[in-house]
Amino acid sequence: MxxxxxxxxxxxxxxxxxxxxxxxxxxxxxxxxxxxxxxxxxxxxxxxxxxxxxxxxxxxxxxxxxxxxxxxxxxxxxxxxxxxxxxxxxxxxxxxxxxxxxxxxxxxxxxxxxxxLSESDRIRDQLERQHDELQAMTRRVLSVQEDERRTLSHELHDDIGQQITAIKLGAMALQDDTDPVRRAEILAEIIEITDQTVAKVRNLSLLLRPPQLDALGLEAALRWQAGTMFRNGRPKLELDIEPLPARPPPAVELACFRIAQESLTNVLRHAQARHVTLRLARQDDSLTLEVSDDGRGFSGDDANGLGLVTMRERAQQVGGRLDVDSDPAHGTRVRAELPLQHPEPDR
Structure with a gap:
């Protein structure tokens, strides 16, 4: 039993x-x-x-x-x-x-x-927000591309094209004119127009990508860009750029330069600041860029503007992060931390 x-x-x-x-x-x-x-x-x-x-x-x-x-x-x-x-x-x-x-x-x-379920809700809300940001960034990219194409088309056709035509007409006039004085005047005019055309072509190339970034590195490119944008002295510009012991990876250099360019552009367009500071420093294994101003700042509702979304995306693409602190009474600070070793993309 x-x-x-x-x-x-x-x-x-x-x-x-x-x-x-x-x-x-x-x-x-x-x-x-x-x-x-x-x-x-x-x-x-x-x-x-x-x-x-x-x-x-x-x-x-x-x-x-x-x-x-x-x-x-x-x-x-x-x-x-x-x-x-x-x-x-x-x-x-x-x-x-x-x-x-x-x-x-x-x-x-x-x-x-x-x-x-609150964590799932948070993740869903975050995904929806990121989706909206992605759509906004896509619209921004398309809009910027169209603006750049329109600008290039205008410069090439309406400006540079006309100058090249003037050079051609001047050269044709040289063939038929036997007066030495007149030929010297036409030749001087051709040289002047040619110099103007070369300068405009150079300016267009600088807009697309500054040669300083490739030839001299990030520090020189940032000094050139900031000096060009604030050459009239308003607002007052302060640069605190530490020499880097070695050049960052090209992708990190470009991301840092574009973030600085966008931040400085925002200061000029919106901040109404009296003073702006650009800092670049190395901290351990990361590169720190900071652009701060004493302007009017903005509220939290404007923290997801297209420019800020683009800067965050640039930082994230190289494995970094971007933080923005702004107060309508105390100005804005944009801080980017970018790794000095750009992570390899997944294959």
Whole structure:
């Protein structure tokens, strides 16, 4: 005759129940007679409280809606429901709950299984925000491309094209004119127009990419760009550019230069500042760029403007980050931290 199983002592049943609950990846709240008897570590984190602080409190106090609490605490086994719960500090969070009845050692217990959805909501909101930023940046890129093409078309056709035509007409006039004085005047005019054309072609190439960045490096390119933009002395420009022991990777150099260019452009267009400072320094394994001004700043509603989105994207593309602090009364500070070793792209 087989041995009769020996009943497990109630204390051992309770110990194993709590150990099992603590091993689950969801929050578990054990309720007895309408009060919290125990919680696992996940539930303690969800409600932002120590287990002892929750023990003994009314289970109904964990819910934002008393009627929903009564349904989960009193009805037969309840399948998943989405409800609002209350953390220890009063903050509400959305959760998916289910309930089961259990008897341990003659005591009727209620198990609440809690899955915190607030993190999922946060991730979804972040993805939606990033999607909106991506769409805005795409529109910005297309708009900038069209503006650049329009500018190049205008400069090449309406300006440089006309100057080349004038050079051609002058050269044709030289062929037919035998007067030495007249020929000298035409030749001088051709040389002057040629010099103007060369200068305009050079300016166009500088707009596309400054040669200083390739030839002399980031520090010289930043000095040239800032000096060119603030050559009239308003606002007053201060440069604090530390010599770098070695050149950063080309992608990091270009990202740093473009972020500085965009930041300085924003100062000129919007800040109405009296003083602007550009700093460049190396800190450990990163490159720090900071552009600050004492202008009018902007509110948080404008923190996701297209220019700032583009700068953040440039920093992120090379594995860095960009922070913007602005106050309408104290100006704006743009700070970029870029790694000196550009991460290799995934293949």
């Amino acid at each position: 087989p041995d009769t199983p020996v009943p497990m002592p109630p204390a051992e049943c309770e110990r194993q129940l709590l150990a099992l609950a603590d091993a689950l990846p969801v929050g578990v709240v054990v309720v007895q007679d309408g009060r919290v008897y125990a919680v696992n570590s996940v539930a303690a984190r969800q409600f932002a409280a120590q287990p002892r602080a929750l023990s003994g409190c009314l289970a109904q106090a964990l819910f934002a809606d008393p009627d929903a609490a009564a349904a989960l605490l009193d009805e037969p086994p309840v399948q998943e429901r989405q409800l609002s719960l209350r953390r220890a500090d009063g903050e509400l969070f959305r959760a998916e709950l289910s309930a089961r009845a259990l008897e341990v050692g003659g005591r009727a217990l209620r198990l609440l299984f809690v899955c915190d």
